[in-house]
Amino acid sequence: MRKGEKITTNIDWPLFGVYLVLMLLGLTTVYSTAYNPDHPNLFDFSQKYGKQVVWLLVSLFLGLLVLLIDADIYRKFATPIYLFTLALLVIVLFMPAKFGARAWLGIGSLGIQPAEFAKIGTALLLAKYISGVNIKLQNVQTVIISNSIILIPMVLILLQPDAGTFVVYTSFLFVMYREGLSYDPLILKIINLIPGIKFKETWVGSHFIPIMFAVVLLCVATLLYSGETITFGFLPNFKIPGVVGVLLGLVTIAGVFLFLSRFIGSRRDRKNALFIVIIGLVLSTSISLGVNGLFKSLAPHQKERIELFLGLRKDDDGDDYNRNRAMAAVGSGGFLGKGYNKASVSSVESNHVPESETDFIFCPFAEEWGFLGAFILVCLYMFMLFRIIMIAERQKSRFIRIYAYTVAMILFYHFMVNIGMDIGFAPVIGIPLPFFSYGGSSMMSFSMFVFVLLKLDSQRSYILQ
Template identity: 50%
Template sequence: MNRYAHKSEGWDWFTILIVAALLFMGIVNVYSAAFNPERPFIFDLNTLYGKQIMWIGIGLFLGIVISLIDSDYIRKLTPLAFLTVLVLLILVLFTEPINGARSWLGVGSMGIQPSEFSKFTTSLMLAYVIAQGRGKLISRKTLIAALTVVVLTMLLILIQNDTGTFLVFTAFFFVMYREGITFDPIILFFLNNIFGFRYKETWVGVHFIPMIFMIIFFSIITLYLTESVHTYSFLPGVDVKGWVLLIVSLTMLAVLVFFLVHQFAAQRSKKKIKSILVISYFIAIGYVGVVSYTYLNVLQVHQKDRIDLWLGKIEDQDGKDYNRNRALAAVGSGGFSGVGYKEAILSSPRSGHVPESETDFIFSVYSEEWGFIGSATLVVLFTLLLIRIIVIAERQKSRFARIYANSVAMIIFYHFAINVGMNIGIIPVIGIPLPFFSYGGSSMMSFLIMIFVLLKLDSQRREVLA
């Protein structure tokens, strides 16, 4: 009895509240984004909002069922769940492609997308495989098993031609990074065996994953902005070059982070973090400088054009970049406080200027209707949720639960970053849903189950001996 009383105490209400808020906002938004004036009843199952509510209902039901299962059973059921989805991923390859991707399994509108569920099962399986290993260090066998789980699923998804989901799976490399799996052996292999060094480890190798991410992130932003010219009403007559803007922004960001660290970081690590920050700042400035200089002065015109095309800087507003351009116009025309609920001009279902406005581009509907206030709130909510999941992950005694929680955080982060990023024009169009927001049964159910399993594992964290 004592054990069950203990369990209910362990539910993480902060996460539940944020997810509930996101679900509520999502429903309200789908009701606007897919509004059918002939069927205004929100629970009408012939409408997308009716269906979305149904999916949430099914997701919650499955979640409650899961919360009745003991977390140890969840762990034990992992290989079965993983293999089931793997079979579905293979089965799906024999279907007719829809929009160029073979990702739907089932009949008509009641199909499911195994790739959506594979994010969940792969998270579990990765945790399962790594947690099997004993001790802090990862054995070569564990490493190979972990890589097999991830790479095998990724391959199947790549064959499906679902680029978006494929990209999301690189999230697992961050989780591996957290668990100490590095690319250092490869780099050491080259350095020591070929160049004759005697390193035991390299900083670059160890932090390869976040480094790559940061490099790509800064490269895109730098290439995107460096050539542009900005004018501001508070600086009349001054044309601010893009690269100047970048350096100013970076400086402002560094000062902000420095202030945050100064205020909130633990006393003992303060000095270290501050020095890392200062070094990172100069590296970032230097990097921006090198990339800008190369882009502006070294590259040939045709090389620049190729980059610009990929970044969407050269736009074919009414052709290839139609979706993106309309979505950006919708977001941008939201203004500070939005045009009002169900008043969207561009992205409303009636005007239909933004395609896929109930799925991949749903953020544009929300942004147009709720403006900067609404969209900033959404960004804050997601950021809080992500940080909270990391906090949950780090308080787990069980390695299985920790790895799983980190996976959930990174997958939601990828979805959030890519989806919102493409809606605001800093990432090329990659069709993946915004968690809890975009219409879609498979993704909604998959994310809800993911969260429920996370909450369940967290609620029983004290019973498990790591």
């Protein structure tokens, strides 16, 4: 900290505010969900909510430490931090398994998940590395090194195994994309092997990441609804095939973008946007139809395998149990919800939704507060994400910008997958809802993410690299 400055100087209060609101909402939801009538005290440390209070206080304390330390160290010590977290990831593989995974480090019920903290290490090192690279001169080596920074912890995490966190690591690819780092050098290397071709750049190569994600999301969505018929409770005899529903969704999204494109300033950009939207709609429609057709033409056992992978088995009480219960809990909330502490499907006591205080915590929240609460929560996360992107874009330092983007994308992933599995849009992958789910490791690591960002941002006028 520089002389004459208080730690509150230049802190981004909106981000800190929304962080605090989410933490407190999360705590109240844990209290309501895990409520034990024999131990009604919120500060009863034998209960999950009591422990959550401790985690919250510890997180805030860690945050305070972060704010007290000069932000320079994160850039300087990015490599040691990364290596330290990698070491933890290796050590954890030799620990006894808990819940079928070697993910916990510690004794008894007190333990931390190194995978949560490894994300910070990876984010810092990736930010440091990319900020030092001249993108214009990016080559195969840059692509390989930057990808290796991500891939090494990914592999270690997959060995635990922790599929959820593994998937979350792909969020770093978006950050690379934002910074202009792409797979283009690799693709060019291969394409230019063909005699007579000498590309300097390919469009697909430079936009490979978002395209890949869009295609993957579209395929998953199409497959999720491929075999289904969409019915409406309020229109009993009205049924549409699932794939038509997906196409309608695509048209709706295109419509939203067309509407938004009217606010684009220059006429040329407007034209371009219109062009992109139309091309995007045509392409995604054909992909969706293609995937649907392909899936339908598959042999039953192949279909089954894909369905299993997506958590799509139709047996409501069997393989798809968790998701079905979770969706029932969310759907039963209604507009205003059942009221605080009145969740009947997803309370820990009734236990229909498993892990309702950790991975499925959105269920009790949506059941108790209804659409109104759930929508406000979605808005809070949106606000937080856009605020972080705003913070990122105001940095002069590429290091901070890249770091900020990793924070945004990791939070976005957790938000998207966690809520997605409660509303039938994502396969059931156990990753926590940031600041909400019960659990020390995730709460501490997400807090660290935010506080490091707050600290870096508060010193943005000094850190220029």
